[in-house]
Amino acid sequence: MTAQITIRRPDDWHLHLRDGEMLEAVLGYTARQFARAIVMPNLTPPVTTVSAAQAYRERIIAALPAGADFTPLMTCYLTDDADPAEIERGFAEGVFTACKIYPANATTNSAHGVTDIRKLTGVLETMQRIGMPLLIHGEVTDREVDIFDREAVFIERTMSALVRDYPALKIVFEHITTEDAVDFVEASGPQVAATITPQHMIINRNAIFAGGIRPHAFCLPVAKREHHRLAVRKAGVSGSPKFFLGTDSAPHMIGRKEAACGCAGIFNAPYALESYLQVFEEEDAIANFEGFASLNGPAFYGLPVNETTVTLERAEVVVPESIVDGDINVVPFHAGETLRWRLIG
Numbered sequence: 001m002t003a004q005i006t007i008r009r010p011d012d013w014h015l016h017l018r019d020g021e022m023l024e025a026v027l028g029y030t031a032r033q034f035a036r037a038i039v040m041p042n043l044t045p046p047v048t049t050v051s052a053a054q055a056y057r058e059r060i061i062a063a064l065p066a067g068a069d070f071t072p073l074m075t076c077y078l079t080d081d082a083d084p085a086e087i088e089r090g091f092a093e094g095v096f097t098a099c100k101i102y103p104a105n106a107t108t109n110s111a112h113g114v115t116d117i118r119k120l121t122g123v124l125e126t127m128q129r130i131g132m133p134l135l136i137h138g139e140v141t142d143r144e145v146d147i148f149d150r151e152a153v154f155i156e157r158t159m160s161a162l163v164r165d166y167p168a169l170k171i172v173f174e175h176i177t178t179e180d181a182v183d184f185v186e187a188s189g190p191q192v193a194a195t196i197t198p199q200h201m202i203i204n205r206n207a208i209f210a211g212g213i214r215p216h217a218f219c220l221p222v223a224k225r226e227h228h229r230l231a232v233r234k235a236g237v238s239g240s241p242k243f244f245l246g247t248d249s250a251p252h253m254i255g256r257k258e259a260a261c262g263c264a265g266i267f268n269a270p271y272a273l274e275s276y277l278q279v280f281e282e283e284d285a286i287a288n289f290e291g292f293a294s295l296n297g298p299a300f301y302g303l304p305v306n307e308t309t310v311t312l313e314r315a316e317v318v319v320p321e322s323i324v325d326g327d328i329n330v331v332p333f334h335a336g337e338t339l340r341w342r343l344i345g
């Protein structure tokens, strides 16, 4: 049995770092595991301009623990009136790495999101021309559509046409949760890829109702049926360059999760690599772990791979029931469980 595994240092291609005290409390966990991360722009107010992204990047860098080697890659939150010139300038100046579409009201802090993708023609043409990736939270927001079908219906109603109409646009289908999304990404050209979270490889929708309502297993897109989990898991460990690591680590204060109307989001940053590696091991696919965690993302984004490495050893790690820092109290993914790998640096 392998006792240690060393891979090139991974990156997280989908991450929520928040701001202020929460940023201070959670950033170190990601910086310990990952060299770079695509930082989601769904702050209040959202990050829609080059100057807001620059200022947010500075706050992140200022909050880094001493000696950390971590680069935040910033994203622009698209709204109906997003300005193609601003986006092109942000990309050219190296401030924006990508743009993010949240369909309006699809998820946490998405009230300013896009109401109709047809309003973005100028933006999407520009992004296609300059090779700037478009990251999509792929769920319809139509309340008539069952919540478990919203990703599949988004493919039918929006994603298919988008891929057809912008054949050279780089698109990341974020945090995929269904067999439909796996099939769609596999059937599309190399310009279409997807991120996969640890939770969507590990839990199905039963986890949200195991013996009672489990708010810490609730995120969006919500976990689906077992056959979808198996399809997502298989895609993730397959070695296909179209699938790469994106934790979607999304911390919310314990009181905002354990509430009559609890927030969506799972905080998985502290043990993300341990969690993913366990899946690759269970699927007898450790040989594909480095590709998923450290190579496929940079290749898709056209960025260099990281030069340094990380090592995980086979050792039990008990995940704490909560992560507390000053006033911040967040329950991590796998709280109270024992994981089989430990990141040693």
Ligand SMILES: NC(=O)N[C@@H](CC(=O)O)C(=O)O
Pocket: 016, 042, 107, 108, 109, 137, 218, 219, 220, 221, 248, 250, 251, 264, 265, 266
């Ligand atoms: N994934 C989540 O459940 N929540 C994210 C938003 C998102 O990625 O959709 C958040 O910002 O809390």
Ligand SMILES: [Zn+2]
Pocket: 107, 137, 174, 175, 220, 221
């Ligand atoms: Zn999302």
Ligand SMILES: [Zn+2]
Pocket: 014, 015, 016, 040, 248, 250
């Ligand atoms: Zn997210």
